[in-house]
Amino acid sequence: MSQEEEVLVVPESLFNSLGRFSGFQNDVTPYLSELLNPANMQFRKRGQVEDDPTFKQLIPYCILLHTDAAGTTHIFRYTRGKGQGEQRLHAKQSIGIGGHISREDAAGSNEPYRTGMRRELDEEVIIDSHYDENLAGMIFDDTTEVGRVHLGLVHCLRLHTPNARGREADLLDSGFVPLETLRENFDRLETWSQLCVKHLFPAV
Numbered sequence: 001m002s003q004e005e006e007v008l009v010v011p012e013s014l015f016n017s018l019g020r021f022s023g024f025q026n027d028v029t030p031y032l033s034e035l036l037n038p039a040n041m042q043f044r045k046r047g048q049v050e051d052d053p054t055f056k057q058l059i060p061y062c063i064l065l066h067t068d069a070a071g072t073t074h075i076f077r078y079t080r081g082k083g084q085g086e087q088r089l090h091a092k093q094s095i096g097i098g099g100h101i102s103r104e105d106a107a108g109s110n111e112p113y114r115t116g117m118r119r120e121l122d123e124e125v126i127i128d129s130h131y132d133e134n135l136a137g138m139i140f141d142d143t144t145e146v147g148r149v150h151l152g153l154v155h156c157l158r159l160h161t162p163n164a165r166g167r168e169a170d171l172l173d174s175g176f177v178p179l180e181t182l183r184e185n186f187d188r189l190e191t192w193s194q195l196c197v198k199h200l201f202p203a204v
């Protein structure tokens with residue numbers, strides 16, 4: 001019998017003390033150093049924390065985007081297949097690449113979050129382009145069961161060329177689409193993706 005995965009969490013009390021919010025938070029400065037402080041990190045069995053809001057599972061949520069010569073922004077989008085880890089999100093469209101940080105990511109690394117983020121990217125997509133990265137915000141959605149136990153850190157990866165494709169078979173219909181296409185299909189997006197589209201790319 002395989003050993004149950006242990007994932008990175010921080011106590012809800014820490015999140016509350018730093019400034020609890022609901023929705024999208026653009027200013028990550030008050031949170032980042034404490035959330036990623038090894039003294040505040042714990043690894044707990046995933047099955048125990050999936051329904052326990054007293055711990056927040058830290059999730060890197062990476063958005064791949066490219067702006068063409070005409071100034072049109074294109075964003076990498078996919079549909080979650082059944083093999084994707086979070087069953088409560090299946091069949092939803094997403095613009096976020098990422099997942100849980102596991103105890104294995106901490107082995108030999110003093111930055112388990114960055115190690116896990118890099119692993120998730122490598123597992124899910126193939127990026128054949130240079131890119132610039134910035135931490136664009138945080139997400140906490142306490143309106144859903146899955147949202148109450150996860151805390152997302154949103155990373156924007158601005159690709160120099162639109163050369164990226166899904167590696168996993170469960171990233172269905174993956175590829176770059178114009179930002180306007182996402183707006184037209186807004187209701188099909190998972191909640192985190194909706195929050196990102198609304199706050200990072202507000203309609204003019």
